[in-house]
Amino acid sequence: MGEIKTFTTEFHWEQTHLKLQSDNPDVFDSVKSAVLHSRSLLEQYILTHPTFVTSLEPIEVDLNAPAFIRNMMSAGIKAGVGPMAAVAGGLAEISTTAMMIKGCKLALAENGGDISIKGKQMVIIGASSGENPIAKKIGFKIKPKDMPIGVCTSAGRVGHSISLGDADAVIVFSSSAFLSDAAATSIANVVNRTDPEGSIQKALERAESIEGITGCMAICGGFIGICGRTPEMVQVLDSDV
Numbered sequence: 001m002g003e004i005k006t007f008t009t010e011f012h013w014e015q016t017h018l019k020l021q022s023d024n025p026d027v028f029d030s031v032k033s034a035v036l037h038s039r040s041l042l043e044q045y046i047l048t049h050p051t052f053v054t055s056l057e058p059i060e061v062d063l064n065a066p067a068f069i070r071n072m073m074s075a076g077i078k079a080g081v082g083p084m085a086a087v088a089g090g091l092a093e094i095s096t097t098a099m100m101i102k103g104c105k106l107a108l109a110e111n112g113g114d115i116s117i118k119g120k121q122m123v124i125i126g127a128s129s130g131e132n133p134i135a136k137k138i139g140f141k142i143k144p145k146d147m148p149i150g151v152c153t154s155a156g157r158v159g160h161s162i163s164l165g166d167a168d169a170v171i172v173f174s175s176s177a178f179l180s181d182a183a184a185t186s187i188a189n190v191v192n193r194t195d196p197e198g199s200i201q202k203a204l205e206r207a208e209s210i211e212g213i214t215g216c217m218a219i220c221g222g223f224i225g226i227c228g229r230t231p232e233m234v235q236v237l238d239s240d241v
Helices: 025-048 067-079 083-101 177-187 196-209
Strands: 007-012 016-022 107-113 115-118 125-126 138-142 149-154 171-175 213-220 225-230 233-234
Touching: 007 138, 016 083, 016 149, 025 067, 067 083, 067 171, 067 177, 083 107, 083 149, 083 177, 115 125, 115 177, 115 213, 138 196, 149 177, 149 233, 171 177, 177 196, 177 213, 196 213
Parallel strands: none
Antiparallel strands: 007 016, 016 107, 107 115, 115 149, 125 138, 138 233, 149 171, 171 213, 213 225
């Protein structure tokens, strides 16, 4: 199969900052509608369940809640964190699902460093990792056989999400961006710069305990640890996605 021509756009709404890539630019309006609908459902749910947005601990799945919210709860339970840890990755996955429903051959959505990819076209992505000189050079070649995939990053020094640790980057891979996002938060919570080598080992042990994760990379200072199966690593340039 030859290379697919792709189109990109960006969509910002309050805390959501999506970068979208697809072979069909006509789907972008549908993606925006799906994301706004999911955000509306979440905002309505929080009005009657305020602990949903503040809890740092898992919340039991509410079978009466919309699917988007149930998926966040389920990911939080698997990873041992609150459901909001899955919101950015979840919205990225909502986006790629909306594209695939329209028959796209490639669907990629990044939401603040949390990425969902589905389709039949290889893509290269860079690690979202601030200024760490090691991590800035790391990228991943995502092949069709790796998809669907959620590639999500949590860091104590990058981004607006809550992290109790001090990692430069914890990157998690799974078939679900909901799970990858929640798991990245959980794993990054145990990384600290006081003992980067030891805490990375503990982080990888936590990663191995979370069902559904296919691979994890943890970076702190000059130390890097990997467990499981990660996509092929490549060196990236500043201009790479």
